[in-house]
Amino acid sequence: MSIVIKDLNKIYPNGHHALKNLNLTIPSGMFGLLGPNGAGKSTLMRILVALMEPSSGEVEVYGYNLLRERKEVRRILGYLPQDFRFFAKYKVQEFLDYAARLSGMNNGRLRRKAVGDMLEQVGLYEVRERYASKLSGGMKRRLGIAQALIHQPKVIIVDEPTTGLDPEERIRFRNLLSQISANDTTIILSTHIVGDISSSCTDMALLNRGELSFNGSPEEMLKRAEGKVWRLRVTDEQYREINEKYPVIATIPCGMEWDIQVVADKLEGYDNAVNYPPNLEHAYVYFMESKLNLWLND
Numbered sequence: 001m002s003i004v005i006k007d008l009n010k011i012y013p014n015g016h017h018a019l020k021n022l023n024l025t026i027p028s029g030m031f032g033l034l035g036p037n038g039a040g041k042s043t044l045m046r047i048l049v050a051l052m053e054p055s056s057g058e059v060e061v062y063g064y065n066l067l068r069e070r071k072e073v074r075r076i077l078g079y080l081p082q083d084f085r086f087f088a089k090y091k092v093q094e095f096l097d098y099a100a101r102l103s104g105m106n107n108g109r110l111r112r113k114a115v116g117d118m119l120e121q122v123g124l125y126e127v128r129e130r131y132a133s134k135l136s137g138g139m140k141r142r143l144g145i146a147q148a149l150i151h152q153p154k155v156i157i158v159d160e161p162t163t164g165l166d167p168e169e170r171i172r173f174r175n176l177l178s179q180i181s182a183n184d185t186t187i188i189l190s191t192h193i194v195g196d197i198s199s200s201c202t203d204m205a206l207l208n209r210g211e212l213s214f215n216g217s218p219e220e221m222l223k224r225a226e227g228k229v230w231r232l233r234v235t236d237e238q239y240r241e242i243n244e245k246y247p248v249i250a251t252i253p254c255g256m257e258w259d260i261q262v263v264a265d266k267l268e269g270y271d272n273a274v275n276y277p278p279n280l281e282h283a284y285v286y287f288m289e290s291k292l293n294l295w296l297n298d
């Protein structure tokens, strides 16, 4: 089962074309939607959770048409928005119970069991009596995912979940998402952080200015960037010249010179440049830059 997006467009009332003819199939498992700020990720997320209508195009979620069967789609969806906030009056357990009631879990005994189990799963059972607004950033994020999961949705959409978390919490949150995705659910993780994708997603898309730059596995993206990263030693003057033309992604001082890494199809005039194995961050820069060059040459 999957999500199929066909010819999707979103033009905001002010004329801004935020999604341009998007075609994308999202399989089950953990899917990463990567792109810089302003790429259109939140716009796409809001359309997928039926909070906003597209200007044109079709979306099918596990066989349901998003525009004609909104209710059914909402029932199988869980959403953790970027700026999820908690009412100050709720304690952790009360809040999750409230979310469970909202999702239609009317049987008190079953609901209490589901809330307890979920708090265990996200590692918040010990703090269930604490006020939700007083939790640490990472704990808040975990309570946010708990409310998105409480009605056992098939698709979970998570918008920029690791922004502002310290490295330990970031890893913990990613691992939690990976565990959930093992149960034949689809998790869409929208992020501008390359590390979120490389360590957890099996499939991904790269969005840039409302257009799809890449769709495939992180490994395929890496492969496409092979031979495009160069390492070389340069003088001050050469450094300035290269920096004007290409993205320089690492600069290490080396006596009076610089040891640099550059992303480019070819580095003409620099015979001492040797290929360097790309990581996903290099590949990301490569895709963003080649897109940029296409626009500049338009």
Ligand code: ADP
Pocket: 012, 013, 014, 016, 018, 035, 036, 037, 038, 039, 040, 041, 042, 043, 044
């Ligand atoms: P991302 O989540 O990737 O940062 P967004 O989907 O929030 O990107 O925004 C995509 C583009 O659409 C941006 O240029 C943003 O300024 C614009 N945009 C977002 N919301 C609105 C709106 N309500 N009205 C007009 N433009 C908007």
